[in-house]
Amino acid sequence: MPVTGDLATLIEPLKALANPVRFQVLQWLRDPEEHFPVDPAVTDPRAVGVCVSHIQAKTGLAQSTVSAYMAVLERAGLVRSTRVGKWTHYRRDEERIALLVEEFRREVGDARTGDLLSP
Numbered sequence: 001m002p003v004t005g006d007l008a009t010l011i012e013p014l015k016a017l018a019n020p021v022r023f024q025v026l027q028w029l030r031d032p033e034e035h036f037p038v039d040p041a042v043t044d045p046r047a048v049g050v051c052v053s054h055i056q057a058k059t060g061l062a063q064s065t066v067s068a069y070m071a072v073l074e075r076a077g078l079v080r081s082t083r084v085g086k087w088t089h090y091r092r093d094e095e096r097i098a099l100l101v102e103e104f105r106r107e108v109g110d111a112r113t114g115d116l117l118s119p
Helices: 005-017 020-030 052-059 063-075 094-108
Strands: 079-084 087-092
Touching: 005 020, 005 063, 005 094, 020 052, 020 063, 020 087, 052 063, 052 087, 063 079, 063 087
Parallel strands: none
Antiparallel strands: 079 087
């Protein structure tokens, strides 16, 4: 069954998060000061993001793999990138994540209310 345009906006982020490393990175970026080295003189991790080199060091993966993972998260609308000199910094797109959570509730239902099949 082909995916309609409405569902594609939910499925792409879910596919991006199906990878445990990408999911973990998105969790780390929720509180960057706790999970990454922060130098306020260089960048604000909340406004600009975390340097890809810090993400790479924390994951222990190759830089090319981390860059590819971050590109998937960005295409899915879960993170935004900012160039600072020759470095790319990533931060969560909190507005988009909130919209996705709300859309997921609408499409799948809300487990808190026991309404798992509501349209």
